[in-house]
């Protein structure tokens with residue numbers, strides 16, 4: 677005689693398999709979400725994260741190589757991170773000028789590297805070894821270098837364009853360099 681409860685057990689088993697699958701999927705999503713939240717700070721886990729959320733935490737950012745959408749989304753995350761760190765570490769305008777830090781390519785590049793480094797150091801829930809400690813070393817050196825090398829007059833609190841010629845907008849300049857050729861070219865003295 678067939679077991680009258682057989683079909684019921686079959687159905688329960690199928691539901692159980694489905695639930696196991698869902699639980700595994702949820703765990704994976706939670707893992708990915710917690711990494712993003714830990715790494716990106718405010719906004720990174722929300723709807724606005726968009727494409728930026730697809731980026732692996734700690735992946736290097738080369739601003740001019742990003743799509744416009746990606747650049748916009750990451751800039752929001754990056755700016756929020758810089759402002760939060762400035763407050764957390766009580767940076768003064770001598771260290772990072774409140775009025776214009778984003779106007780300076782070198783400053784943005786330094787801070788971007790520190791940001792992605794921070795994501796790497798703090799972006800997982802496993803043993804990060806000396807990551808956070810080493811990041812603080814890089815942070816203090818980076819901030820020191822920003823004030824010493826990249827800011828000039830702006831540490832007074834007022835943005836001051838550096839007085840220099842733009843190299844990249846002068847085709848004649850580029851031609852001059854290309855015509856000179858690399859070291860070792862025919863007719864040139866041997867360079868080191």
Ligand SMILES: [Zn+2]
Pocket residue numbers: 773776777779780830834835836
């Ligand atoms: Zn400035």
